[in-house]
Amino acid sequence: MTETQKSLALHFGLLALLFALQFILPAYHHGNLSRIMVLATYAIGYNLLFGYTGLLSLGHAMFFAAGMYGMGLMIRHLGFTPAPALLIGVLAGLALSAAVGALALRTTGVAFMIVTLMFAQAGYLIILYFGEWTRGDEGFVIQQVQRSLWGIDLSDPTARYFAAWMLFSACLALSLWLIRHPFGRTLIAIRENESRAQMLGYDVFRHKLGAVVLSGTISAAAGAAYALLFGYAGASFATVQYSILPLLWVLLGGAGTLIGPFLGTLFTFYLIDIASAFTTAYMLVVGIVLVALTLFARQGIGGEIRARLWNWLP
């Protein structure tokens, strides 16, 4: 098999496996896996920027929340049906990421991290400030009757699993296509050596902006889907913690690998799930894993697999 065939076989094999798993998993893990697939979509969005373009954002929660509230508020206050509401959620993420990207990309390195962090913090505070509509920290529930998309009740576990799988598949396939496309190749070139890419005549700023917008839009799609599938939108999804989590997922799974975001999300989800059975201080796990990864395994799971087993892993 050529490397392309191997990589296609691996990723479509994963999707087929996830599709098949819904018929055999017990109810609890079935529900978890739908949640993991939506969150892994968020991680895929984050990875496009962090793993493939080399830009570390500490504020992706604002894009996730833009999708979530863009969708949720339409349904709650304007009585939209899910389909146009989802579209508005995604568009909200697109507009916000274009605006934030245009400003934040004027800085680099540490300043970029702090600027994104500050914008996300402002976003979180804005959600709290308009508590009358957003219900702040408490959040709001999207009723079951409002969650039916084209006659399919998305609160039903099977439909929910399938919807999550569709979203995850679409975004995985999109990123698989993207990194073979000249645009994705240029992003990798910018990550490896920005000045060289610039010298070769690429418009670095426009490519980076494109990456921020794409990454923010996928994150917003994940946020909108999360609120719709699980019927809840709350300000806690806009906190710093939800900006740190995708970073952790991608670092753990392997930045700059396509399969990494999913692996990282899967591991972290179950790690936190197990830890929270023992203690309320389950975020301790997140801290220890972050420190350990930075010290001992910078490549994450995907990176280690690439280094030791399959050097063709995209």
Next chain:
Amino acid sequence: MEFGPYLMLASLEGAVTAAVLALTAVGLSLVFGVMRVVNVAHGEFFMLGAVLAWWIATTMGGHPAAGFAAALIVAPILVGVIAAAADMTILKRVDYDPERTIVVTIGLLYIIQQLTLMTYGPEARPVEPPFNTRLALPWIEWGENGLGLYWPWGLSTTTYKLAVIGAAAVVLIGVWLLMTRTRIGLVMRATQLDREMAQAFGIPVERIYALVFGLGAALAALGAVLIVPIQQAHYLMGGDPLLLSFIVVIIGGLGSLPGTVVAAILIGMSDGIISVFFTPTLAKILATLLVALVLVFRPQGLFGARPA
């Protein structure tokens, strides 16, 4: 109360905030200046100072002043030692790479915060101030008998709050003297200017880094010990000081100590005054957006000079 006395009260409250903020932010600025890294766990060292102050004061018992005095000395030293140990075991191993340091200090933030939650618990606990006499303050007004003093109801402060402002000023002068007048300060500034050249001249750069990191954390802890009789100690209290210190350090110009102090006074005073007149959330939104825009359009800070 009328507007004048009200404003005076707000400025007094603001001055207390500014004093503590200046200590915390100077700690962060020192670490950034000398080591060129951003310490995201800085707020947790602040929180650790407050929690340790409560623990020391409670274990000591006896007169509140004795416990508080012990906390004032022991808590910052303990926090400094913990921070220096974290520097030597963790930060040194990531080679002080700016981006990896941020990720690793985020990890440290959760570790410290959650360990405190597991041991100290989720309650907010007060520390008794060593002295706390109410002082009524006069206000000047044109009355029937010409210009006279009167004491408006509610316009007062406490001796403790004034002591916090004084103590912070003394410590800040101490830090300034340390940096400009002593040999160790000279060594720190040499390391800040050129790490490799300093190393070539035989300065133990790694030990200086551990010292600076510990000193920065100790300053945050000291600020926390001073504020804990006014605000209670809680495991999540590190968030706001971190955010405000970031704001102050960025506005003041990254790594410039005088700029940091000026910005701390400006932000602390305006935070106190603004939150009297506006909702605190709106004030915070405006402040965070302002900082982001300052970083985008004036990365050298409002008071910093453009690097040559």
